[in-house]
Amino acid sequence: MRAITQYRYGNADVLRTARVPMPAVGDDQVLVRVRAAGLDRGTEHLLTGKPYAVRLATGVRRPRNPVPGRDVAGIVAEVGADVVGFAPGDAVYGVAPGSFAEYAVTTSDKLSRKPDDITFAQAAVMPISAGTALQALTLGGLQAGQSVLITGASGGVGSYAVQIADALGAEVTGVCSPAKADYVRAMGAHHVLTYPHDSWTDGTHRWDLVIDIAGNPTIRELRRALTPHGTAVFVGGENAGAVLGMARQIRGALLSPFVGQRFIPLLARERAEHFERLTQLIEAGQLGPALDRTYPLEQAANAMRQLERGTIRGKVAITVFEPTPIAAG
Numbered sequence: 455m456r457a458i459t460q461y462r463y464g465n466a467d468v469l470r471t472a473r474v475p476m477p478a479v480g481d482d483q484v485l486v487r488v489r490a491a492g493l494d495r496g497t498e499h500l501l502t503g504k505p506y507a508v509r510l511a512t513g514v515r516r517p518r519n520p521v522p523g524r525d526v527a528g529i530v531a532e533v534g535a536d537v538v539g540f541a542p543g544d545a546v547y548g549v550a551p552g553s554f555a556e557y558a559v560t561t562s563d564k565l566s567r568k569p570d571d572i573t574f575a576q577a578a579v580m581p582i583s584a585g586t587a588l589q590a591l592t593l594g595g596l597q598a599g600q601s602v603l604i605t606g607a608s609g610g611v612g613s614y615a616v617q618i619a620d621a622l623g624a625e626v627t628g629v630c631s632p633a634k635a636d637y638v639r640a641m642g643a644h645h646v647l648t649y650p651h652d653s654w655t656d657g658t659h660r661w662d663l664v665i666d667i668a669g670n671p672t673i674r675e676l677r678r679a680l681t682p683h684g685t686a687v688f689v690g691g692e693n694a695g696a697v698l699g700m701a702r703q704i705r706g707a708l709l710s711p712f713v714g715q716r717f718i719p720l721l722a723r724e725r726a727e728h729f730e731r732l733t734q735l736i737e738a739g740q741l742g743p744a745l746d747r748t749y750p751l752e753q754a755a756n757a758m759r760q761l762e763r764g765t766i767r768g769k770v771a772i773t774v775f776e777p778t779p780i781a782a783g
Contacts, residue, residue, distance in 0.1 A: 457555035598623030606667030615764025744768030
């Protein structure tokens with residue numbers, strides 16, 4: 455089958471198009487004929503292997519799985535003997551390691567049925583980012599009428615966090631670059647602060663919840679931005695550091711028991727129950743796909759370069775139009 459391969463860590467230049475063997479299907483697994491795969495900053499971290507802590511899961515010297523990609527949308531091609539709830543022909547979305555390929559295999563607890571009113575490309579940009587946003591807001595205990603500030607509001611996770619927070623009835627402030635301010639407003643933000651012009655850490659305004667995706671503020675700055683009993687949830691960080699990328703999160707967690715404010719690192723999980731909740735929001739008209747543009751499979755490296763340049767609003771989909779049929783027998 456056709457696939458994008460990565461045999462070492464680096465930038466987009468390490469990606470190659472190649473033919474690789476079909477993945478084997480275990481008794482508890484589902485083989486998905488990929489129609490589209492999602493691409494965002496999380497994929498970039500897996501591509502570069504930074505912060506280095508990610509290599510504990512993906513391979514220390516080189517990627518264990520040479521085919522990148524995790525977000526997936528497609529058609530069930532085959533199910534293992536122990537799988538219930540899915541059958542060949544079902545349209546699904548979710549998470550499948552190695553989704554930058556014609557076929558990818560995953561367990562059934564990481565898939566959900568694709569909503570009928572969105573395309574495969576739109577569905578592919580939702581599972582990980584929208585699921586992470588949902589978990590961050592849930593962990594932060596956001597309630598209707600509360601105020602929330604979301605950094606990195608124009609990115610994959612941020613775009614969905616803005617929409618879901620708005621759907622929950624919160625007063626939403628998004629932080630982004632000036633070029634992406636209109637986009638963040640369109641996602642549902644009531645207020646938009648742009649950097650470096652607007653400061654949100656000077657104590658002028660305080661929020662009940664801060665979803666920190668951009669990773670720039672110090673703990674001291676976050677304390678000034680939060681209400682006396684507010685909560686900050688750490689989703690990730692662009693400047694988290696090459697080695698572990700968890701220094702702020704650790705400091706915040708150690709400080710929380712001694713102050714009225716809470717600082718909580720998010721360890722996002724990929725579960726079908728989260729995708730099913732996303733489907734409910736989509737069908738209710740409260741959540742839409744944050745899809746900037748699509749690229750064919752062979753242009754995955756170009757898509758990654760656009761992401762590295764910071765020109766993407768939301769996410770990108772890698773599309774696979776004509777997968778090679780599975781051989782009979």
